[in-house]
Amino acid sequence: MAILEAHAVSKVYETRGVATRALDRVDLTLEEGEFTVLHGPSGCGKTTLLNLLGALDDPSEGRVTLDGRDLAECSAAERSELRLHKLGFVFQAYNLIPVFTARENVEFVMELQGVPSAERKARTDAILAEVGLAELAEKRPLEMSGGQQQRVAVARAIVGRPELVLADEPTANLDSATAGQLLDLMEELNREHGVTFLFSTHDPLVIGKARRRVRLRDGRVESDGPGA
Amino acid sequence: MGLELRLAWRNVWRNARRTWLTVAATVFAVVLVVFFVAMAAGIHEKMIEDSVRVASGHVTLAGEGYFANRTLEQFVTLDAGLQHTLDAAPGVRGWAPRLVGFGLVSKETDAQGVAVLGVDPAREASVTTLARRVERGVFVSEDAPKGIVLGERLARNLGAELGDELLLYSEAYSLETAYDLFTVVGVMKLPEPSLDRSLALVTLADAQAFFVYGERVSEVALLADDADAADQVAAGLRGALPGAEAVEVQTWAELMPELVQFIILDDAGMYVLLVILVIVVAFGILNTILMSVLERTRELGVLLALGLRPGAVFRLVYLESLLLAGLGLAIGLATSIPLVLWFQAHPVELSNELAGAMELIGAEPVITWKLKPWNPLGSVLTILGVAALAALYPAVKASRGRPVDALRSL
Numbered sequence: 061m062a063i064l065e066a067h068a069v070s071k072v073y074e075t076r077g078v079a080t081r082a083l084d085r086v087d088l089t090l091e092e093g094e095f096t097v098l099h100g101p102s103g104c105g106k107t108t109l110l111n112l113l114g115a116l117d118d119p120s121e122g123r124v125t126l127d128g129r130d131l132a133e134c135s136a137a138e139r140s141e142l143r144l145h146k147l148g149f150v151f152q153a154y155n156l157i158p159v160f161t162a163r164e165n166v167e168f169v170m171e172l173q174g175v176p177s178a179e180r181k182a183r184t185d186a187i188l189a190e191v192g193l194a195e196l197a198e199k200r201p202l203e204m205s206g207g208q209q210q211r212v213a214v215a216r217a218i219v220g221r222p223e224l225v226l227a228d229e230p231t232a233n234l235d236s237a238t239a240g241q242l243l244d245l246m247e248e249l250n251r252e253h254g255v256t257f258l259f260s261t262h263d264p265l266v267i268g269k270a271r272r273r274v275r276l277r278d279g280r281v282e283s284d285g286p287g288a
Numbered sequence: 289m290g291l292e293l294r295l296a297w298r299n300v301w302r303n304a305r306r307t308w309l310t311v312a313a314t315v316f317a318v319v320l321v322v323f324f325v326a327m328a329a330g331i332h333e334k335m336i337e338d339s340v341r342v343a344s345g346h347v348t349l350a351g352e353g354y355f356a357n358r359t360l361e362q363f364v365t366l367d368a369g370l371q372h373t374l375d376a377a378p379g380v381r382g383w384a385p386r387l388v389g390f391g392l393v394s395k396e397t398d399a400q401g402v403a404v405l406g407v408d409p410a411r412e413a414s415v416t417t418l419a420r421r422v423e424r425g426v427f428v429s430e431d432a433p434k435g436i437v438l439g440e441r442l443a444r445n446l447g448a449e450l451g452d453e454l455l456l457y458s459e460a461y462s463l464e465t466a467y468d469l470f471t472v473v474g475v476m477k478l479p480e481p482s483l484d485r486s487l488a489l490v491t492l493a494d495a496q497a498f499f500v501y502g503e504r505v506s507e508v509a510l511l512a513d514d515a516d517a518a519d520q521v522a523a524g525l526r527g528a529l530p531g532a533e534a535v536e537v538q539t540w541a542e543l544m545p546e547l548v549q550f551i552i553l554d555d556a557g558m559y560v561l562l563v564i565l566v567i568v569v570a571f572g573i574l575n576t577i578l579m580s581v582l583e584r585t586r587e588l589g590v591l592l593a594l595g596l597r598p599g600a601v602f603r604l605v606y607l608e609s610l611l612l613a614g615l616g617l618a619i620g621l622a623t624s625i626p627l628v629l630w631f632q633a634h635p636v637e638l639s640n641e642l643a644g645a646m647e648l649i650g651a652e653p654v655i656t657w658k659l660k661p662w663n664p665l666g667s668v669l670t671i672l673g674v675a676a677l678a679a680l681y682p683a684v685k686a687s688r689g690r691p692v693d694a695l696r697s698l
Contacts, residue, residue, distance in 0.1 A: 114593070116692040140595050141595070141597075143593060155586070157590075159299055160295075160298070172595050
């Protein structure tokens, strides 16, 4: 079943009157349970496509539908609701809330979703144990390593039970051992909990783990096929 | 505690030094505002009370046309009906009938123009402080007829001492020439120099006999609970007075417009300075919140990306501003209110040139403070209003940020 669909999506940026076409009529459909990677050289449009699929930006042409809803027809508040309930995000620079502890960062999305306190606590304890950070629950981001922060970010991305997690270069700031552990974790979450992942990356390690690989070049889909 | 409030509170303390500097500026402003507004209120109240308790009372009742002409032709008959009305009037703490006439007082070859105030000694004490202002001798008394009390400057100009006989000369209500000898029984010191140079007190009975005035009086001075209650008392009296007699009722503010003007001008000068101070605080809060928002563009974008609604981001920034202002207000009020209350209980007596300046405007050389409820309440509303205004631009800017910036800025 398709969770997300992009139909002939294009994105044109204009800077001082100069138009740059970052994406050119891209079609992409993501099915439930996929573990997909978007890869390609720098500037090929990976992050731009991820932003459009994540309801963070608007396409210049074409349309994106999430769970059958056309994002162009949604207000800012409706998009917030869609992101809150349907999507999870993992960013390259972790982007945890620095004034919150690991536990509070993980609980944040659930608080927005209105999950009751007792359930929030139980789910947070469980997810932090699953990502191996139960001992660091009360630490703030600056008291943790990059790998630990990214694990918290993954926990935050999936604890709200989204249909799709969008991860933009999630291993870019991690050493290879830590990146490997994180990928194993996400693969396990995908396999055992059915969480759908879409990565944007250069990292061969991530590309190697993906079961579907979409290669972009010059804003177009160059290839789309099975991975590992 | 709600998520937004918790996040706002933590954000406020993210840069503790900057927060404390903003809080310190707010505290400084609150203390100055509360202190100086209370000082102005105290000084003005003292000026009003000094004037009221020396002369007019909070409210004055007189015959029709008296306030415009101030001659013996305009009078009030203090009959039993009027006395009952005055006794029963709500908010009236005391009332005193007076006869006001003008004449010449002479001692040997020296003569001075005087305002002769005939007072009922017992009733006068319930309205004015004239009896307490006697520095030498005694106040006029029904037991010592033909006694006269002079202002200190008037006595000095006449060269009059206690026990001296003075000739009072005027024109009676009957248009006959009125003259009689009075004995100086007291000398009083009045704060207003012009009054001190011209006021002579005799008993009401002596004045009525001297001016051939019968049972008539020129005016009745009334004391209300405070100056602010004067309008209410005056309105009540106007409604309650018997219609048979044409009388006029005026408040201290109507009788002393120059004092009201002085207070308005004095307040205006002070408020201009305080407004400048509050604007400085507003820019301090604006700077802190705006810097805080600009530094967190990516973070606010991430919050939006995670599903926080734009309205919630707006509220978050607003809360941060109000928390900053609230903290400054809490510390400022906790500092300024005890400080003002202490000064309210311990007025500062002035000396030398400052004392002279105060006396020139008819006030005692004492600085007093008066903490009125609207003072701290006004400070709270002003600072919160300023904080709300200062936060508007940063809050709009933050809530209109696009979540894509969070990813683009990676």
